[in-house]
Amino acid sequence: MAEETLGLRERKKRQTAMRIWRTALDLFLERGYDKVSVAEIAAAAEVSKMTVFNYFGTKEDVLLRPMEDHVGDPADAVRHRAPGESAVAAVRRQFLAKIDERDPSIGLSGDPRLLQLRQLISDTPALARRVMIFQMRSTELLTDALAEETGDRLMAGIAAHQLTAARDAVILENHRRLIAGDSVDAMADDCAALAGRAFDLVEKGLQGYPGTA
DSSP, X not given: OOGGGSOHHHHHHHHHHHHHHHHXXXXXXXXXXXXXXXXXXXXXHTSOHHHHHHHHSSHHHHHHHHHHTTTTHHHHHHHTOOTTOOHHHHHHHXXXXXXXXXXXXXXXXXXXXXXXXXXXXXXXXXXXXXXXXXXXXXXHHHHHHHHHHHSOHHHHHHHHHHHHHHXXXXXXXXXXXXXXXXXXXXXXXXXXXXXXXXXXXHXXXXXXXXXXX
């Protein structure tokens, strides 16, 4: 939903959540994840400790919520695809749109703090495990969407694993190139071509699965 269409209360809630997230990220990057408490995040963000918990639930959530918000993206693409469109085509179309938008959720952001965040996740076992859970949940949600439509959970799971693996591989390559110093704009065309090849490969294996919507 566009920011200008939100009510004042909702805008303030989003602004508060973003302030808490940015404050937490700064503290984590400066001192390390394990050396920062929720109370310290709250004090630096000028909110109460209870407010932090009300918005995010846990310390891990404070940092990873923006990532978690995109866990259901592949499933959403499949559920809302056009009649006759395959699951692969729907996920591909959504991914290409994110490339056009330079969406940080697929690794297309030139913000150096987000690169530091990726390194922090890699260096912190608790965060790395949580991200792995996100990836597993994304596959599970996509499996659910396909199984509801086809009635065959085994094939749905196979298809979901192939689709999320292709998607995650392209995102990982984006992160690798950003860390290597490539610019987002320079990467975008290459990313679209790589995604096209990745999803073409999956499409050949799934042969239009699951048929017409």
